[in-house]
Amino acid sequence: MEYVRGETLGDRWDSLTDADKTCVCDDLRQIITSLRRVEQDPNDTFIGSLNRQRLLDYVLEDRPGSGPFATIKQFNDWFSRLPWLPFPNHESFQDPWRASLPDTGEIKLTHGDLHRGNIIVSSTGPPRVLAVVDWAHCGWYPDYWEYCKAAYTSSYKGEWRNRWVPMFLEPWVEVHETFADYIQAMGAI
Template identity: 45%
Template sequence: MASCARFSPSDLPYGTKPRMYFLDSSYFRDHGAKRSLPSPAEVVACSLINQRPSNPPPVKFEELKLIVKFGPKISTSETLCLWAIRKFLYGQVPVPEVCGWDSDGRHVFIYMQLIHGVTLFERYDSLSSDDKRAICQDLRRIMSQIRAIRQIPSNHVIGSITHGPLQDRILDSHPETGPFPSVGDFHDHWSWLWRRIALEPEKVTDPWRKSLPDDGPIVFTHSDLHRKNIMITSTNPVRVLSIVDWEQAGWYPDYWKYCKATYSVGDWEDWRCGGWIDSFLTPHPQPKEACDFICNAIGGF
């Protein structure tokens, strides 16, 4: 595992600024600090926002080797996650290099390195067992390195990378998404979410609460490790190129990454029932049962 990298929100770029460019990124470093990024207006003009206004697809600028992610649900939190991973883990974890962010008053625009490859989801059916084993070995190493990212001991929370509200999509449509001062406080809220719809929720006993360990560690988590977010080579040898889409990432209980990775794939699918997920993420069967129940009860996804 990589040496421990501790940081606090004060070590991050100021995420509330409407615009920030990372002039030390390769985009500017290789072409001069005067090189400009496509403006928000240029990005919108090249996008399909009129077809998908609530979730427009990212816009690629092939000639600039850039991809721009934007929309009403995009925040600078994802930019800060990518920046922190490259900064504090010294490039050991393959993620897109971030060039900066901008805003037009309605949307945040994240400018990132364009990764040339295919998603694991796209290529999965053509992969051999040896290919999948190689991918899982890469993922196990990557997960171990990500685990080296820690909060400073005096300031542990369950929350976003900036110690703000959690960004997980399962939670973002519900009230009070944190931050939470402890794992136990998060679990109490997690339990309350499904009980609050009852006429007298305080009288409803939660049989799943005891399955959620309050003494577990808080770790930095991607929170959406779906095969669509794992970029791999399009040719052999098959290797992981990058982990993308960090918009839901933050500080979560240790079991969360396993529960989310398994919740978004059917039990009958080879990626799940073939034991591949369990080969690079530590299984947490009891928290998984509890999380599956609560996610279904509150209408997750």
């Protein structure tokens, strides 16, 4: 671990021009693209923390059975049941949203908490991304998870979420709507 001199993107954001913001998003796209190129052993894929243990995402970590999971479908089945666990007869509940979570796709290395407070940029001159910090939620997740979590940490109608995040993360807008319904139903707002 090392100290990185700079300031959070959140602290500097309002003083940046649109051109500066675009440069920051370009830096982030390169960083995220590199991160997502890291691959698991193709003979041992899973969804879970880096050391093949339970998920450490604060939305999920205290939930029963939080991994690891062998497939995206297993993860989605588990995630989609979480809001209903406190209710009697939850096994018989017909979930209205489950079909909206894609069971196909790729498992990707994911930061899991990308927001402006976790992005360190240069303090002077044109902004450059110096570091992405707070890797506590990092792990192997379905490819849609990084976007859903980034959208979750920002204002629904905010410019960051709707204009800038799609410049560095593939938008999964419809999946995020389902994700948000589950998160709200779990009370993890």
